[in-house]
Amino acid sequence: xxxxxxxxxxxxxxxxxxxxxxxxxxxxxxxxxxxxxxxxxxxxxxxxxxxxxxxxxxxxxxxxxxxxxxxxxxxxxxxxxxxxxxxxxxxxxxxxxxxxxxxxxxxxxxxxxxxxxxxxxxxxxxxxxxxxxxxxxxxxxxxxxxxxxxxxxxxxxxxxxxxxxxxxxxxxxxxxxxxxxxxxxxxxxxxxxxxxxxxxxxxxxxxxxxxxxxxxxxxxxxxxxxxxxxxxxxxxxxxxxxxxx
Amino acid sequence: xxxxxxxxxxxxxxxxxxxxxxxxxxxxxxxxxxxxxxxxxxxxxxxxxxxxxxxxxxxxxxxxxxxxxxxxxxxxxxxxxxxxxxxxxxxxxxxxxxxxxxxxxxxxxxxxxxxxxxxxxxxxxxxxxxxxxxxxxxxxxxxxxxxxxxxxxxxxxxxxxxxxxxxxxxxxxxxxxxxxxxxxxxxxxxxxxxxxxxxxxxxxxxxxxxxxxxxxxxxxxxxxxxxxxxxxxxxxxxxxxxxxx
DNA sequence: CCAGTACGTTGATATAGGTCAAGAAGACAG
DNA sequence: CTGTCTTCTTGACCTATATCAACGTACTGG
Numbered sequence: 001x002x003x004x005x006x007x008x009x010x011x012x013x014x015x016x017x018x019x020x021x022x023x024x025x026x027x028x029x030x031x032x033x034x035x036x037x038x039x040x041x042x043x044x045x046x047x048x049x050x051x052x053x054x055x056x057x058x059x060x061x062x063x064x065x066x067x068x069x070x071x072x073x074x075x076x077x078x079x080x081x082x083x084x085x086x087x088x089x090x091x092x093x094x095x096x097x098x099x100x101x102x103x104x105x106x107x108x109x110x111x112x113x114x115x116x117x118x119x120x121x122x123x124x125x126x127x128x129x130x131x132x133x134x135x136x137x138x139x140x141x142x143x144x145x146x147x148x149x150x151x152x153x154x155x156x157x158x159x160x161x162x163x164x165x166x167x168x169x170x171x172x173x174x175x176x177x178x179x180x181x182x183x184x185x186x187x188x189x190x191x192x193x194x195x196x197x198x199x200x201x202x203x204x205x206x207x208x209x210x211x212x213x214x215x216x217x218x219x220x221x222x223x224x225x226x227x228x229x230x231x232x233x234x235x236x237x238x239x240x241x242x243x244x245x
Numbered sequence: 246x247x248x249x250x251x252x253x254x255x256x257x258x259x260x261x262x263x264x265x266x267x268x269x270x271x272x273x274x275x276x277x278x279x280x281x282x283x284x285x286x287x288x289x290x291x292x293x294x295x296x297x298x299x300x301x302x303x304x305x306x307x308x309x310x311x312x313x314x315x316x317x318x319x320x321x322x323x324x325x326x327x328x329x330x331x332x333x334x335x336x337x338x339x340x341x342x343x344x345x346x347x348x349x350x351x352x353x354x355x356x357x358x359x360x361x362x363x364x365x366x367x368x369x370x371x372x373x374x375x376x377x378x379x380x381x382x383x384x385x386x387x388x389x390x391x392x393x394x395x396x397x398x399x400x401x402x403x404x405x406x407x408x409x410x411x412x413x414x415x416x417x418x419x420x421x422x423x424x425x426x427x428x429x430x431x432x433x434x435x436x437x438x439x440x441x442x443x444x445x446x447x448x449x450x451x452x453x454x455x456x457x458x459x460x461x462x463x464x465x466x467x468x469x470x471x472x473x474x475x476x477x478x479x480x481x482x483x484x485x486x487x488x489x490x
Numbered sequence: 491c492c493a494g495t496a497c498g499t500t501g502a503t504a505t506a507g508g509t510c511a512a513g514a515a516g517a518c519a520g
Numbered sequence: 521c522t523g524t525c526t527t528c529t530t531g532a533c534c535t536a537t538a539t540c541a542a543c544g545t546a547c548t549g550g
Contacts (some may be wrong), residue, residue, distance in 0.1 A: 013278065017298045034543090054255075060355060061544080066367065069387055071391075073391075073395045074490045075395070075400075075487075075488045076487065076488055076490070077397060077488055077490060079399045079400075080399070081394065081395040081398045081399045083391040083394050083395060084391070094384060094388075094509090095380070095384070096381050098463060101388055101391065101392075102391070103426065109467045115294075115490065124371075124377070124380075125373065125377060128371075128373040128376060131373060131377050131380060132369070132370060132376050134380055135340070135369075135376060135379055135380045135383060136341050138380060138383045138384055138387055139339060139340070139341060139383055141387055142383055142387045142390060143339075143346055144385055145390040145391060145394060146318075146328040146347070146390060147385060148394060149328050149393060149394055150318045150326040150328060150392060150399060151395035151445060152394060152398045153326045153397045153444075153445075153446070153447030154325070154326045154447060155320075155324075156536080156537095157536075157537070171532075180502095190440065193496095193497070194497075194498065194499095195497085199398075200398075201398070202397060202398030202399060203537080203538090204537075204538055205497090205498080205538090206498095206500085206540095207537060207538075208499085208537080209498060209499055209500085210499085210500080210537095213499075213500085219294065226497075226498060226545090226546090226548095234470070242320075243320045243321055243324065244321045245321070245322060299502095401506080401507095402506075402507065438527070438528090439527075439529095440527085440529065448507075448508090449507075449508060449509080450527090450528080451507090451508075451528095451529080451530085452506090452507055453506075453529085454528060454529055454531085455507090456532085458529075460517080469517085469527095470515095471515085471516080471527070471528055477540085
């Protein structure tokens with residue numbers, strides 16, 4: 001389901017909906033460019049929808065205003081892997097290449113600020129600060145990818161799952177800083193299914209389930225229900241995640 | 246072994262040694278900035294030397310003129326993982342953050358063009374084209390990291406090893422385009438030990454050895470000696486690497 | 491309230507790859 | 521050439537995780 005964004009299609013709601021401006025602004029490091037508003041459209045996607053298809057040519061460059069998106073890759077025999085999980089203010093699509101390396105699928109309902117790749121790139125080219133900021137973002141993404149690389153390459157199942165929980169908790173808190181909630185809350189409600197966690201960590205859903213079970217039994221977390229846990233011992237959880245005995 | 250690069254320390258050989266200028270020029274997408282020559286020094290590192298240490302603060306930003314560097318991460322209990330293998334024209338160090346996330350170790354002897362992180366960043370800031378080019382490079386690195394992520398998460402040992410061989414072969418050919426050698430040559434001499442390959446692919450050296458053995462028996466490659474193979478059936482090798490039965 | 495469906499848990503069993511150990515093959519110094 | 525060191529290969533065995541299967545639980549629509 002490719003998303004074509006024509007220039008004339010500018011959605012007037014953008015001008016009146018602070019959510020989208022806020023997301024774009026955050027994504028660009030507090031920098032707000034009026035030119036971008038002019039070429040931005042915004043779209044809603046329901047959970048489970050595919051935004052971009054692997055291998056497909058798409059001119060979409062999007063910034064997530066709300067919701068969670070997974071980037072997945074499918075091997076010829078059906079094995080699947082999630083290479084990245086994106087949320088508020090994260091970017092979908094490559095400024096340089098139109099060919100998408102991965103499927104972008106909505107984990108939850110998603111609000112997306114859409115730009116035409118080339119138009120966005122033009123603006124980037126003419127705004128050094130913006131380019132510099134994007135460089136910083138991609139650098140952070142690369143660092144995060146490398147962190148997961150070591151996890152997938154060298155960590156045990158429980159360590160991976162612990163790492164995933166810590167990571168989710170950090171993500172929550174990061175967004176809390178933007179839109180403060182109860183910061184000390186150890187409750188974590190996550191939108192991912194066991195299978196999604198497994199596909200992200202290179203495990204099977206059964207193993208993920210067992211590992212969460214083990215962390216619960218060991219009193220590191222409390223499993224309130226399938227999609228909601230409470231962190232009981234954050235330090236211990238971090239130690240497990242870092243393979244720090 | 247942190248590398249301090251003072252402004253006055255400019256190595257005059259830089260002006261006379263085309264290798265270094267060539268590497269920098271390639272790294273920056275054919276763009277050559279005279280300002281960079283002014284702040285560049287070059288250094289030689291022997292195989293096995295550590296250029297930057299994990300967790301250490303270093304102001305080095307380097308471009309590899311020749312040789313191979315591995316970026317490794319060490320877990321508290323000694324498990325190790327190689328997150329990236331770098332060669333000619335690749336960059337070491339982060340423009341933004343002084344703290345290094347990984348060890349940079351020389352796999353072979355290395356010639357490095359060194360810059361002071363902040364000085365380099367200043368020049369990047371004032372040259373939009375350069376910033377844009379770096380963004381493109383990091384984007385490619387991110388894409389490559391994600392490719393390995395799926396490999397580590399979902400591929401079998403033989404598939405990983407096949408992928409590694411194909412990747413090495415591509416790397417060779419990429420560099421051939423710069424300094425043309427026998428392009429049709431199916432011979433591949435690689436500088437990595439079995440342990441390094443294993444640490445990169447999230448396997449053990451024994452498994453790597455067995456997988457190479459299997460590819461040899463299956464007549465996909467010929468193992469000439471421990472560090473030299475001949476690719477017999479590139480298509481088949483690619484199929485295995487892509488998990489394409 | 492019930493049937494149907496999707497998702498999660500738990501148990502039994504299989505297996506890919508890890509671990510341990512012994513040789514073989516180079517590389518290098520004397 | 522010979523002994524020492526390192527790296528690679530090969531074999532035997534073991535374990536973490538995958539696989540297969542059964543059962544629970546929790547929404548959903550009638």
